[in-house]
Amino acid sequence: MTNNQLSVENPIVTIEDLKVYFPVRRGVFSKEVGQVKAVDGVSIQIKKGEIFALVGESGCGKTTTAHAVLGLVEKTSGRVTLAIGKHKDKPVQWNELSTYDRRDLRKLVQVVFQDPFSSLNPRMTVKEILEEPLNIHRLYAKQKRNDFIREMISKVGLSAEYLNRYPHEFSGGQRQRIGIARALATSPELVIADEPVSALDVSIQAQIINLLQDLKNAYNQTLLFISHDLALVRHLADRLAVMYLGKIVESGTESQLFDSPMHPYTKLLLDSVPLPGIGRKTKGSFNRDEREITPVEKGCSFYPRCPRKKQECMENVPLLMDKGEEHLVSCFNPH
Incomplete structure (x- = not known):
């Protein structure tokens, strides 16, 4: 199963092969000399009533993906459809709506921002x-x-x-x-929480997380939770996806990613933070040298940092494959 074949029942949000590229301009005449691939082929489906977490380091593209769901950023290609309100039986994209229908849909899609x-x-x-x-x-x-x-x-x-x-x-x-x-x-059906606790003291973070979960359960809302902290979403998310340099490298249920992570990047993220109760010791931060997180021209984007890379990784791009029970991994050597 590839990244554009994953299917869930009655999704409220469907992202299909989403790409968002930003031009890089230089010189007096602002000549375009390249592109930043903020989101590069992301496909996700979010079920109605679930908490879906999108996790990754700063700059991985998770917030840009959320902005695409909100219709706040222009897509380079791909589709983002919402099955919300009167459109629940016929999902729509933002650019297909009239001004009136767009405002009506905005009422049902709301945001909790990072900086309160x-x-x-x-x-x-x-x-x-x-x-x-x-x-x-x-x-x-x-x-x-x-x-x-x-x-x-x-x-x-x-x-x-x-x-x-x-x-x-x-x-x-x-x-x-x-x-x-x-x-x-406005009684929204979809709430996007973009790093809602990262600006808060640790002592307050748990209170806000518990509040979000209680309100979501009370109103049966769908929550897209954006975070850089895997430990934070462990007891919050029903399903989650890990992003690296604009791509999904692993996705699955909370238990799959925390108890049986298969992608080396997911494992490195888990090893970089304390996670009490799951039998792992904190091993400290992994290498974040800027030269090593520059996008590669070909092959796997994680190749320069991967502890178990091989020749195939440098030459080919791994697809997101189903390893069982919708546990998807983008790696030639998962284990």
């Missing part, structure tokens, strides 16, 4: 921040809207007394709770 401070308007009170998406999408009459806002702020663990305060009056964890409440205000 810069994503909140400092001149607006919490009440105004939560009310803004309701105004845009014309949801609820005034009195019911006020009751709804008080209900939402309570569901994320904050008191209604905070509604008249400004973002600078809150801690990082509290600001992220406000961001989550804003994302959920």
Whole structure:
């Protein structure tokens, strides 16, 4: 099974051979001298009601993939279709929609941003921040809207007394709770959480992760969780995919990737962080020399860093193959 043959039942998001390339320009006349392949042939299907994690180092293309799902970046090629709302029986792409239908779909696809401070308007009170998406999408009459806002702020663990305060009056964890409440205000079917806890203290991260999981279960929402931290998603994700230099190198269930990782990059990621309870010792960070993470012209992109590389890896690109029970690996020598 190749990367464009994986199929799940009733997917809410389908990404097919997605490529997003950015031009590299130099000189006085900004002549294009090359391309950055931010996303290079990614195929993913996300089931309705699941938590799907996209994991990898900075620069691997995971956030660009999320932006493609949101329709915020122009695709070089490939398809991203959403089976959401009135389009659930006939999935659509963003560029196929009218302005009205696009706004209607935006209501059902929301984002929790990485930095909870810069994503909140400092001149607006919490009440105004939560009310803004309701105004845009014309949801609820005034009195019911006020009751709804008080209900939402309570569901994320904050008191209604905070509604008249400004973002600078809150801690990082509290600001992220406000961001989550804003994302959920329109009752979305799909929530994309882009590194939602990386800017927070470790002591607060678990609280936000638990909150996201509780709210997802309560509303039966689908969550696309973007992270660089495998340990963080271990007890959160139903399925996950590991990205490296714009490609998916391994994907599967949480137990498959943590208990039986097959790609050397996944193993190196696991070995670089402490993972209590699974019998591995932290071996420290692996080599991240910039020269070694420059995209290669041919062959496997992980070849320069791979501890078990062979000649075939340098000459050919491995396809994403099914090793059983939809555990997909892109490697000539998996084990």
